[in-house]
Amino acid sequence: MTPLKYLQGYPAQLQDQVRQLIAGERLGDYLAQRYGGRHSVQSDKALYAYTMALKQEHLKNAPAIDKVLFDNRLDLTHRALGLHTAISRVQGGKLKAKKEIRVAALFKEAAPQFLQMIVVHELAHLKESEHNKAFYKLCEYMLPDYQQLEFDLRVYLTWRDLQGRAPT
Template sequence: MQELKYFQHYPENLQAQIRQLISTNQLQSYFKHKYPTGHQLQNQQLLYQYSTEIKQHFLKNTPRLNSVSFNKHTDMVKGTLGTHTQQQKIHGKKLKARYDIALNNQLKYAPEAILRALIVHELAHFKHAEHNKAFYKLCCHIEPDYHQLELDLRLFIVLDEQGLNFYK
């Protein structure tokens, strides 16, 4: 039986469907059918603008987002698809905060919906540090199809690992 390292917490019947999709070489056609094109957010300015629009619409009362970028140092194989950082510094009598998001560089070549799911995930961490019920509720509020997109994001990792990423 094929090990599914990104799907271990999913129900066995879903894991069986995923195994079949991978073993019958249907993963690429699944993505071509469901997500025929990649996103067009290829530079940091467009990515920042896109992320800020989501944040402004759903998380108005959170601090300003300083930067969003693709980062070649995050490792998709180790499971680090994106990171969020919050730095706070005292400057005189004021507390200054900096909020950044760095996404795996391989996500430059992904469908827009997959990229959006990861941005939503990282933005949700600005309100909820832990992956708990409130965190996932916020993710689903921002992106109603979040759970399906998270599954597809995991499938995208497998697609990329197998060298079948046709969005490049």
């Protein structure tokens, strides 16, 4: 039985369906049919603009974001596809917090829906720090098919591993 490390938390029935696609060498076809194409967001500047547009549309009152970038150091071995940070610094007599969002560079090659899912996930952390019910409700508000995209993203990562493409 093929171990599916990205899908371990999902029901056995779903995992079996993915295993059947793998066995029939149809997993790539499934992904290409649902998520063909690559997004056009290829620079840090474009990613910042993309993220800010989503934030403005859904989270107008959330804290400001100071930096958004693709990060080559984020990888799947650290279980991080995206990262949100708040760096606090003392400037004069005030404490300043800078918020950053970093997206794994492997998403430069991904379908637009996967990039959107990762950005929505990181934006949701501006309001909800924990992965709780309120967090996922906010993700669904910003991206109605969030749960399906998260599952399919995990299927995509499984397919990448099977192709021998070491995640960057």
